[in-house]
Amino acid sequence: MEHWSATLATSTTDTGPQPPSVAARLAGDPKVVCGGGFILFLIIIAIAAPLVAPQDPLAQNLLMATVPPAGFAEAEPGYLLGTDGLGRDVLSRVILGARVSLTVAFVAAGLACLIGSLLGLLAGFLGDRADAVISRLVDIWMAFPPVLLSILLVAVLGAGLHSVIIAIVVIDWTRFCRVVRIETMAQSQMDYVAAARTIGFSRPAILFREILPNVVPVLIALLTLEMGIAVVVEAILSFVGLSVSSDTPTWGGMIAEGRQIVHEGWWVLAAPLVALFATVVAFNQLGDGLARSLDPVLRR
Amino acid sequence: MSGSRLAVEALSAISLRDGNRPILRRVSLAVDTGEVHGLVGESGAGKSTIARAILGIIPSQVKITGGRIGFEGRDLLTLSPKELRAVLGRDIALVPQDPSTALNPARRIDALMTDGLRLKRGLSMKDARLRAHALLDEVQIRDPERVLGSYPHQLSGGMRQRVLIAAAFGLEPKLVIADEPTTALDVTVQKQILRLIRALQERHGTSVLFVSHDLGAVAKICDRLTVLYMGKVMEQGATAEVLAAPRHPYTRALLAANPRYDRPDTGLEPTPPEVIAALRAEIAAFDVSSEAPPDG
Numbered sequence: 375m376e377h378w379s380a381t382l383a384t385s386t387t388d389t390g391p392q393p394p395s396v397a398a399r400l401a402g403d404p405k406v407v408c409g410g411g412f413i414l415f416l417i418i419i420a421i422a423a424p425l426v427a428p429q430d431p432l433a434q435n436l437l438m439a440t441v442p443p444a445g446f447a448e449a450e451p452g453y454l455l456g457t458d459g460l461g462r463d464v465l466s467r468v469i470l471g472a473r474v475s476l477t478v479a480f481v482a483a484g485l486a487c488l489i490g491s492l493l494g495l496l497a498g499f500l501g502d503r504a505d506a507v508i509s510r511l512v513d514i515w516m517a518f519p520p521v522l523l524s525i526l527l528v529a530v531l532g533a534g535l536h537s538v539i540i541a542i543v544v545i546d547w548t549r550f551c552r553v554v555r556i557e558t559m560a561q562s563q564m565d566y567v568a569a570a571r572t573i574g575f576s577r578p579a580i581l582f583r584e585i586l587p588n589v590v591p592v593l594i595a596l597l598t599l600e601m602g603i604a605v606v607v608e609a610i611l612s613f614v615g616l617s618v619s620s621d622t623p624t625w626g627g628m629i630a631e632g633r634q635i636v637h638e639g640w641w642v643l644a645a646p647l648v649a650l651f652a653t654v655v656a657f658n659q660l661g662d663g664l665a666r667s668l669d670p671v672l673r674r
Numbered sequence: 675m676s677g678s679r680l681a682v683e684a685l686s687a688i689s690l691r692d693g694n695r696p697i698l699r700r701v702s703l704a705v706d707t708g709e710v711h712g713l714v715g716e717s718g719a720g721k722s723t724i725a726r727a728i729l730g731i732i733p734s735q736v737k738i739t740g741g742r743i744g745f746e747g748r749d750l751l752t753l754s755p756k757e758l759r760a761v762l763g764r765d766i767a768l769v770p771q772d773p774s775t776a777l778n779p780a781r782r783i784d785a786l787m788t789d790g791l792r793l794k795r796g797l798s799m800k801d802a803r804l805r806a807h808a809l810l811d812e813v814q815i816r817d818p819e820r821v822l823g824s825y826p827h828q829l830s831g832g833m834r835q836r837v838l839i840a841a842a843f844g845l846e847p848k849l850v851i852a853d854e855p856t857t858a859l860d861v862t863v864q865k866q867i868l869r870l871i872r873a874l875q876e877r878h879g880t881s882v883l884f885v886s887h888d889l890g891a892v893a894k895i896c897d898r899l900t901v902l903y904m905g906k907v908m909e910q911g912a913t914a915e916v917l918a919a920p921r922h923p924y925t926r927a928l929l930a931a932n933p934r935y936d937r938p939d940t941g942l943e944p945t946p947p948e949v950i951a952a953l954r955a956e957i958a959a960f961d962v963s964s965e966a967p968p969d970g
Binding site: 565566568570572573576583584587588590591 | 851
């Protein structure tokens with residue numbers, strides 16, 4: 375092409391106003407900053423748990439049982455949130471409990487997202503028979519009461535972290551499937567997909583290069599919300615003793631223990647409850663904020 | 675016609691949703707090498723169906739019932755999806771109607787432009803990027819680097835259409851289908867875009883099928899034109915001749931409907947009733963299954 379430099383009489387100066395970049399939008403969203411900040415803080419604490427925990431979370435000391443948190447009359451130094459019925463440090467146990475909660479949040483939600491969105495993409499893009507089969511599967515799946523199904527699943531699989539993760543994945547992939555299917559269908563009707571077809575792109579190329587990037591913002595928001603749900607489900611299963619073995623502290627397990635001695639030491643119940651509550655709120659706020667900031671349509 | 679690049683021959687189509695209503699009735703037209711051929715008609719005349727049939731993106735409720743689309747000695751209608759994909763993007767490219775929806779909102783312009791160049795022209799990522807830059811230069815985009823790094827929503831409508839034109843011509847196709855490329859743009863930009871398409875077409879020797887309902891645009895850019903009404907070819911010929919001395923009453927009505935500022939507005943003159951009546955009778959008599967050629 376020898377004419378690249380050739381110019382015609384007209385010139386082009388029409389450039390729209392430049393909206394802030396996605397990163398700038400994320401940094402300016404209080405929901406993203408607060409929710410994400412708390413989750414990040416929790417991740418660091420969970421990874422560094424043995425270093426951060428002031429006491430050995432498993433060490434029992436019956437002489438120091440049900441010591442109240444700092445600031446109360448009989449508080450002991452070094453036990454910021456007091457001790458439980460066996461004299462174990464509540465703060466250290468809450469910190470260590472974050473490990474199980476976050477592991478479940480990321481692994482279970484991640485796997486549910488992967489499986490659900492793959493099926494959703496296929497159903498939404500292929501349509502017809504593939505869509506009919508996958509959609510009916512989702513309908514049937516969602517007819518089961520989820521809490522009952524998860525307890526049943528873990529009871530069959532045997533208690534343990536892997537069973538909790540499997541239970542959450544098996545139940546919650548449908549959330550991703552439904553949303554991604556609808557989103558994929560909507561995107562498939564867009565002009566840019568027809569335009570990509572007229573360049574002769576293959577169907578997989580259109581699905582993964584053209585459609586998927588438009589589904590990802592919804593997916594990220596949904597994934598974050600699902601992490602909050604996974605934390606709650608893990609706590610429920612720990613509460614009924616179906617999660618990890620009782621020598622690993624979990625928030626749900628601590629709530630179950632605290633419930634029994636709530637009249638002698640309310641803080642044993644309150645501390646893990648507050649941690650659980652704050653974590654779920656943080657995940658939900660982060661998901662909300664991400665949905666707003668990443669949506670390509672709202673981005674303009 | 676020996677020099678024709680695209681030869682649509684006796685193409686017929688029906689709408690399955692609308693009681694098998696015929697939407698194309700033995701339409702024939704030829705786009706010659708290096709010419710801009712206008713395809714004119716009002717909404718619903720079947721212009722877009724022809725464009726889509728060439729590109730293999732016929733909606734599911736439309737069925738092609740006969741005819742062929744000859745391109746390089748082959749019938750595009752009989753190609754397998756894989757064979758058609760090989761032709762599209764390399765030999766035939768589209769400039770779409772609405773630049774605000776035809777660009778993927780989640781991808782940057784460089785990704786959109788280099789995709790086609792890499793997959794269809796076999797360029798490396800680096801070469802494709804350089805080429806994209808040069809192409810944007812060629813469509814008079816002043817700051818190609820900035821545009822390449824932008825998302826579609828950060829560009830104006832005129833800019834987006836320039837990007838799409840650059841992307842289409844950049845693939846060096848033999849035929850470009852321009853599906854109402856100026857309809858969604860405001861008037862001042864329309865003129866620039868038309869001039870741009872004509873300049874690129876002449877420079878690259880590309881054939882263009884220019885689909886439009888805007889006779890003003892067609893008069894400016896097309897060498898020859900085909901007038902379509904109710905899925906039937908009304909008139910065909912060199913643009914200057916057809917517009918100066920339209921033979922068919924429908925073409926005259928279409929010309930009269932074009933608003934002009936140099937004479938008082940006479941309002942939209944309806945298509946002569948006898949023309950509509952004749953066509954309606956023809957549609958009623960049109961038998962889809964027998965494919966009997968109606969009198970031309």
